[in-house]
Amino acid sequence: MKRIITATVQDRSGVLNRITGMLHKRQFNIDSITVGSSETEGISKMTFVVEISDHQKLEQLTKQLNKQIDVLKVSDITDKAIVARELALIKVGGTGQLRAEIQGIINPFRASVIDVSKDSLTIQVTGKPDKVEALISLLRPYGIKELTKTGVTAFLRGQQPKQVTEINSLSI
Amino acid sequence: MKVEVKREMESTKELRTGSDLLIETLVDAQVDTIFGYPGGAVLPIYDALYRSNAPFKHVLSRHEQGSIHAAEGYARVTGKPGVVLATSGPGATNLITGITDAMMDSLPLVVFTGQVANSVIGTDAFQEADVMGITTPITKYNYQVKNIAELPRIVKEAFHIASTGRPGPVVVDIPKNISAAITLEEYDNEFHLPGYQPTKNPNPLQIIKLAEALGRAKRPVLLAGAGVVFAKASEDLKEFAEKYQLPVANTLLGLGSFPGSHSLSLGMAGMHGTYAANMAIYECDLLINIGARFDDRLTGNIEHFAPHAKVAHIDIDPAEIGKNISTDIPVVADAKEALQALLKSSINMPDHKLWKEKLQHNKANYPLWYERSNEFISPQWLMEQIYRVSNGEAIVTTDVGQHQMWAAQYYQFDKPNRWVTSGGLGTMGFGFPAAIGAQLGAPDELVVSVVGDGGFQMTLQELSIIKERNLPIKVIIVNNEALGMVRQWQESFYEERYSESILANPDFVKLAESYGIRGLKVEREDDVVEILEGVFAYNGPVVVDCRVVQLACVYPMIAPGKGIHEMIGVTK
Numbered sequence: 001m002k003r004i005i006t007a008t009v010q011d012r013s014g015v016l017n018r019i020t021g022m023l024h025k026r027q028f029n030i031d032s033i034t035v036g037s038s039e040t041e042g043i044s045k046m047t048f049v050v051e052i053s054d055h056q057k058l059e060q061l062t063k064q065l066n067k068q069i070d071v072l073k074v075s076d077i078t079d080k081a082i083v084a085r086e087l088a089l090i091k092v093g094g095t096g097q098l099r100a101e102i103q104g105i106i107n108p109f110r111a112s113v114i115d116v117s118k119d120s121l122t123i124q125v126t127g128k129p130d131k132v133e134a135l136i137s138l139l140r141p142y143g144i145k146e147l148t149k150t151g152v153t154a155f156l157r158g159q160q161p162k163q164v165t166e167i168n169s170l171s172i
Numbered sequence: 173m174k175v176e177v178k179r180e181m182e183s184t185k186e187l188r189t190g191s192d193l194l195i196e197t198l199v200d201a202q203v204d205t206i207f208g209y210p211g212g213a214v215l216p217i218y219d220a221l222y223r224s225n226a227p228f229k230h231v232l233s234r235h236e237q238g239s240i241h242a243a244e245g246y247a248r249v250t251g252k253p254g255v256v257l258a259t260s261g262p263g264a265t266n267l268i269t270g271i272t273d274a275m276m277d278s279l280p281l282v283v284f285t286g287q288v289a290n291s292v293i294g295t296d297a298f299q300e301a302d303v304m305g306i307t308t309p310i311t312k313y314n315y316q317v318k319n320i321a322e323l324p325r326i327v328k329e330a331f332h333i334a335s336t337g338r339p340g341p342v343v344v345d346i347p348k349n350i351s352a353a354i355t356l357e358e359y360d361n362e363f364h365l366p367g368y369q370p371t372k373n374p375n376p377l378q379i380i381k382l383a384e385a386l387g388r389a390k391r392p393v394l395l396a397g398a399g400v401v402f403a404k405a406s407e408d409l410k411e412f413a414e415k416y417q418l419p420v421a422n423t424l425l426g427l428g429s430f431p432g433s434h435s436l437s438l439g440m441a442g443m444h445g446t447y448a449a450n451m452a453i454y455e456c457d458l459l460i461n462i463g464a465r466f467d468d469r470l471t472g473n474i475e476h477f478a479p480h481a482k483v484a485h486i487d488i489d490p491a492e493i494g495k496n497i498s499t500d501i502p503v504v505a506d507a508k509e510a511l512q513a514l515l516k517s518s519i520n521m522p523d524h525k526l527w528k529e530k531l532q533h534n535k536a537n538y539p540l541w542y543e544r545s546n547e548f549i550s551p552q553w554l555m556e557q558i559y560r561v562s563n564g565e566a567i568v569t570t571d572v573g574q575h576q577m578w579a580a581q582y583y584q585f586d587k588p589n590r591w592v593t594s595g596g597l598g599t600m601g602f603g604f605p606a607a608i609g610a611q612l613g614a615p616d617e618l619v620v621s622v623v624g625d626g627g628f629q630m631t632l633q634e635l636s637i638i639k640e641r642n643l644p645i646k647v648i649i650v651n652n653e654a655l656g657m658v659r660q661w662q663e664s665f666y667e668e669r670y671s672e673s674i675l676a677n678p679d680f681v682k683l684a685e686s687y688g689i690r691g692l693k694v695e696r697e698d699d700v701v702e703i704l705e706g707v708f709a710y711n712g713p714v715v716v717d718c719r720v721v722q723l724a725c726v727y728p729m730i731a732p733g734k735g736i737h738e739m740i741g742v743t744k
């Protein structure tokens with residue numbers, strides 16, 4: 001199962017190394033990690049998308065993250081009301097007629113062309129991972145020359161249908 | 173301003189450098205012993221040590237690995253953090269085995285490494301090693317000091333992190349420009365670690381659940397690990413076990429947390445544990461693990477581990493709970509707090525007389541056994557004599573291998589902090605330097621270092637220290653002229669193809685003598701007791717080369733991949 005896990009961490013040097021090293025050592029399968037500053041100075045937010053085989057492994061992951069001294073809070077937000085976005089840049093080959101066709105494909109995705117050359121265009125798309133994936137597969141037949149994704153960043157919506165349960169050491 | 177400061181110092185001849193500041197912080201932390209080795213990047217620190225009249229001693233090893241294992245022995249025996257100082261590059265990398273060992277066995281260490289000056293970090297400067305990168309996965313936490321102002325805070329934090337919660341090693345990497353910087357200022361050492369708040373007190377609801385489970389259990393067993401020792405909870409454990417008449421199995425590192433000679437003790441569980449302990453775990457209906465981490469050498473094949481039991485796990489590290497064995501009643505707490513909470517709750521224990529009788533029966537009918545040879549000394553018998561002649565009161569350190577398992581099996585520890593061995597990492601070369609730290613931490617105790625002929629040769633250069641400081645350590649070499657544990661596995665699982673496991677050894681007596689230390693050799697069982705009596709009574713270091721049966725094996729055993737109930741060699 002895919003899970004989206006967020007962590008609030010202290011912005012100390014080496015924190016990213018410590019966390020990714022732990023994930024690697026303990027053989028967790030990471031689809032993506034994003035890190036960036038948060039609303040508070042000195043505090044960063046990390047978002048992990050992980051492929052996890054079972055519940056016990058998931059519990060281990062959150063516990064191992066929580067155990068890190070620089071980690072302040074860990075939440076598995078997969079089943080909450082969340083906003084999750086990633087950004088992809090996609091370079092496809094295309095001239096003349098094809099360009100119009102591609103434009104037609106990307107429009108419903110509210111993606112935009114951000115660079116054009118003689119024989120290629122670069123498209124920027126932002127959205128939930130499945131939307132981004134859908135656009136990529138539609139563009140594939142046109143020949144994707146280059147692709148890069150930022151990975152997912154996410155947090156909870158302002159309004160939650162149910163109470164959020166936080167995962168931390170105190171919950172057991 | 174700067175110039176003025178300099179002039180003032182010249183006039184008083186009193187330099188105050190980052191290194192002096194470091195020493196002040198060590199005094200604040202009440203350090204009494206540092207284990208270290210000098211080098212270029214720590215010259216300012218060694219110079220400050222030379223100039224200082226700080227009330228602690230520096231113990232010069234002959235290899236940084238010796239320093240760090242000594243610090244581990246010190247930590248194990250005193251419960252206080254062991255402090256290590258080494259230079260950059262090779263000095264730091266020589267510590268890696270010990271840091272990893274301390275991480276695996278949760279030993280509190282504060283390790284200072286020199287580093288090249290900040291201006292050249294990242295340029296592959298002379299004796300530069302990426303200590304932060306290398307030690308991140310093997311430390312509880314690590315720091316590189318970037319600014320002299322943060323040094324006092326970092327050191328204080330390092331001691332706090334190393335010694336609280338689940339203890340572990342913390343590395344502080346100090347660039348030379350910091351240790352050499354001149355400063356007259358005082359800096360704040362207050363710290364705040366919002367992400368590090370170990371849970372000491374158990375959740376009362378979980379204690380109630382555990383008490384209820386005990387109230388229903390017909391076949392309960394306690395498994396006590398080193399967490400009990402770290403929490404100084406041995407007395408509480410004894411009270412708890414006695415109050416409810418609960419049998420106790422120990423992990424290898426938990427030996428001594430419960431008196432080995434107690435009628436409720438089942439002895440050690442695990443790969444070379446007793447039949448009684450392992451079968452109790454196999455057959456129990458409630459297993460209460462206190463401060464152990466369900467290591468694979470304990471559990472054997474986890475499919476067969478406590479298959480009929482409700483599992484309760486008390487651990488200060490939540491991440492250990494449910495990691496290897498799924499747990500019904502998790503209790504995140506310090507072992508002492510949890511035991512005291514359990515002692516306060518009223519539990520109506522059902523009668524488990526039959527269960528107790530069964531365990532007593534197993535204990536009586538399937539004791540540890542070994543074959544006596546009439547030619548050479550039987551190593552197991554040797555352990556029994558060491559136990560007897562030292563009245564069971566020695567601090568015993570071991571290396572890794574067969575002799576380690578025999579010491580664990582035949583030396584009954586009745587008190588905590590007297591058993592010093594490398595469990596999780598199984599580090600050969602650990603035992604002898606660890607004895608140095610143990611003896612420095614407990615100067616009035618008899619320290620016996622039981623080592624193999626193989627492992628002793630990994631760190632024996634530290635004989636220099638025990639001569640220099642006249643540390644009265646008794647080194648017992650269990651000499652089977654073999655890497656015995658490797659040889660045993662080759663015998664059992666590789667049709668006696670003894671690939672690279674038979675040793676040609678030096679003359680250990682002459683070797684000891686060359687260090688100025690008394691050396692003895694004993695080859696006949698008839699001489700053992702008298703020699704041991706003399707050696708233990710002698711007030712100085714001794715190395716005893718004990719020639720033992722080469723082909724002896726450690727039994728009983730759970731073969732790799734087998735379950736805890738499938739032991740071999742339970743009886744002759």
Ligand SMILES: Cc1ncc(C[n+]2csc(CCOP(=O)(O)OP(=O)(O)O)c2C)c(N)n1
Nearest residue numbers: 573574575600624625626627654655656657
């Ligand atoms: C540093 C290190 N290298 C290799 C091993 C693998 N190993 C485990 S036990 C053993 C043999 C130890 O021989 P010795 O010290 O003579 O002890 P004995 O088993 O004979 O009592 C070896 C090589 C180890 N544990 N540690």
Ligand SMILES: [Mg+2]
Nearest residue numbers: 624625654656
């Ligand atoms: Mg040997």
